[in-house]
């Protein structure tokens with residue numbers, strides 16, 4: 676079997692396969708045409724590479740005081756590129772920069788799968804209240820919550836970037 680390849684330019688990239696298997700973002704330093712278009716999980720060559728931008732991740736509230744910890748969680752609408760493992764986010768609380776954090780873990784689930792440890796650490800709330808909160812935070816989108824995939828993310832601050840008070 677001839678494996679397809681793709682050319683990637685410098686930056687952070689993620690391979691997204693239709694089977695949903697989660698790859699970790701790769702950092703490309705030099706342009707190269709040797710990146711395999713192949714999924715080790717499903718053995719298909721139907722995936723695609725997407726460039727990941729370092730972008731803002733906004734928080735309206737600092738639930739459970741979580742943004743002051745080294746690691747914290749967030750539950751967002753599923754997006755395989757924006758929420759890729761290895762992506763770096765600029766964390767903002769009410770418009771104020773808190774630091775840059777890297778996605779260390781991502782799991783896809785539906786709203787009903789949010790359990791007590793997830794809900795408590797993410798929001799300080801019980802699962803049912805946490806689900807209500809997620810619905811209200813995403814009220815601008817028309818969503819079927821029975822099937823809408825969500826990404827449960829664990830982020831960790833990149834040490835040299837944390838807290839503007841250091842400068």
Ligand SMILES: [Zn+2]
Nearest residue numbers: 692694714717
């Ligand atoms: Zn696959």
